[in-house]
Amino acid sequence: MTETMLHDRAKTYPSVPEARLLPLRGDPMTGDRYYSREFMAREWDGMWTKVWHVGGRMAELEEAGDFIVHNFRKESVLMVRQRDGSVRAFYNSCQHRGNRLVWTGAGGVDRGFSCAYHGWLWGLDGSLKAVQDEDDFPQGNPCGKLTLKEVKCATWGGFIWYTMDPDAPALEDYLYPMTVLLAGRRMETLTRVVRKTITVNTNWKFSPDNFNESYHLPTVHPQMASMIDEDYRNTVFEMSANGHNRMIEQGQPSMRSLHPNEVEPAWEMQLLDWGLEPGDYAGRARDARRDLQRQKRTLGPERGYRYFDSLMDDELTDYFHHTLFPNVTITGTPDGVHFFRTEPHETDPEWCTFDYWYLAPGVEGRDDVPTVYGIRPLAEAELEEAVFGEQNGGHMLGDFVDQDLSVAVAQQKGFHSRGYADSYLSGQESRVRRFHEVLNDYIEGRR
Numbered sequence: 001m002t003e004t005m006l007h008d009r010a011k012t013y014p015s016v017p018e019a020r021l022l023p024l025r026g027d028p029m030t031g032d033r034y035y036s037r038e039f040m041a042r043e044w045d046g047m048w049t050k051v052w053h054v055g056g057r058m059a060e061l062e063e064a065g066d067f068i069v070h071n072f073r074k075e076s077v078l079m080v081r082q083r084d085g086s087v088r089a090f091y092n093s094c095q096h097r098g099n100r101l102v103w104t105g106a107g108g109v110d111r112g113f114s115c116a117y118h119g120w121l122w123g124l125d126g127s128l129k130a131v132q133d134e135d136d137f138p139q140g141n142p143c144g145k146l147t148l149k150e151v152k153c154a155t156w157g158g159f160i161w162y163t164m165d166p167d168a169p170a171l172e173d174y175l176y177p178m179t180v181l182l183a184g185r186r187m188e189t190l191t192r193v194v195r196k197t198i199t200v201n202t203n204w205k206f207s208p209d210n211f212n213e214s215y216h217l218p219t220v221h222p223q224m225a226s227m228i229d230e231d232y233r234n235t236v237f238e239m240s241a242n243g244h245n246r247m248i249e250q251g252q253p254s255m256r257s258l259h260p261n262e263v264e265p266a267w268e269m270q271l272l273d274w275g276l277e278p279g280d281y282a283g284r285a286r287d288a289r290r291d292l293q294r295q296k297r298t299l300g301p302e303r304g305y306r307y308f309d310s311l312m313d314d315e316l317t318d319y320f321h322h323t324l325f326p327n328v329t330i331t332g333t334p335d336g337v338h339f340f341r342t343e344p345h346e347t348d349p350e351w352c353t354f355d356y357w358y359l360a361p362g363v364e365g366r367d368d369v370p371t372v373y374g375i376r377p378l379a380e381a382e383l384e385e386a387v388f389g390e391q392n393g394g395h396m397l398g399d400f401v402d403q404d405l406s407v408a409v410a411q412q413k414g415f416h417s418r419g420y421a422d423s424y425l426s427g428q429e430s431r432v433r434r435f436h437e438v439l440n441d442y443i444e445g446r447r
Helices: 003-007 037-048 171-175 206-211 222-226 265-273 285-299 306-310 400-414 427-443
Strands: 052-057 066-072 075-081 087-091 106-108 128-130 150-156 159-163 191-200 236-239 245-249 319-324 328-332 337-344 352-360 368-371 374-377 384-387
Touching: 037 337, 037 427, 052 066, 052 075, 052 171, 075 159, 087 159, 150 171, 191 368, 191 374, 191 400, 206 319, 206 328, 206 337, 206 400, 206 427, 222 265, 236 427, 245 427, 265 285, 352 368, 352 400
Parallel strands: 191 384
Antiparallel strands: 052 159, 066 075, 066 106, 075 087, 087 150, 150 159, 191 352, 236 245, 245 319, 319 328, 328 337, 337 352, 368 374
């Protein structure tokens, strides 16, 4: 697909030939996959050490010496902005006696990283710059001989990625076709205005399971029906051979809403915001979708919505859910991008961390943006941490993230039941089974 085709303002969805529904083998999704320590170890050896991980945002590394630390189970990776502007990554372990060099999540240094154990100094490029008692090494001064062990690192979408596999494919090859499908979002220009990490009593796989289907929306997120059409007959489902998937839901009232043909408050607000008269759509609320796209296209530039220029018409109203194997979901909406990621607990398969970031485009004349957590300044957000379910835990009771996590905790308990053996899936949930089949391919050495 050419760049011109991708950014054409056609009213059809951007796609690539490889994106299609693929046949399933029917691999069982047994409960032990979610609580077995043995299975957790197989995931680490066969999958986590082979795939690309999001380490952070490029916006965190503004100057030479700025760094991010990403801890993943017992491993730790240090990503550093170099003096030439590039980013390099290293295992966060001193080559002298193995001491972890950096404990803080992010920061900046001038000379390099000094080990707190014996004072060895490592430069921004990973080379050893200075040691104590350099003349007391029978094998010779280690400076100029030793370097930190480097980790394969690359950038895309404003994210810093790394992989522990030196033989891993190039990042853009690994992410394809998402690099094409998400190009119009220009994520490298967006600002992370919400940044939450929530510890949850559930296995990390709840998130790709959950975000690979929309079947749960009517039950778990009923408030969305007045503005998101979650009917599987109107939803686009796509699978890619490498495990990435996409699902597209139209931005219009669902036929499952209480009054699908009437303009309910959430839909009414959108129409009014863009100069459309809700009364004109009485009895035919869903017809407003195309008019809303045209209105945004017409009024967007004068209102400062310059980012509309890189979006297709359907992206001005609809919801594009991209699941990047294994643990990242990027949802493009008319207003911004939602980023979701789960990562396993260091040792316990029944706990994980759930990251939620909201990435917002700038609108001329505004220095703040609306989010599900209220109005936020258009500036890089500070990290907010919480444990799900604890009193005053920092998450908003009743928002869509809280609803998903509540189900995840209950489901984790259900997986232990002798009454559960496998999932009985609908057609619209096929991508959930597909996710587990790709996971099996990794841990069984077929990838």
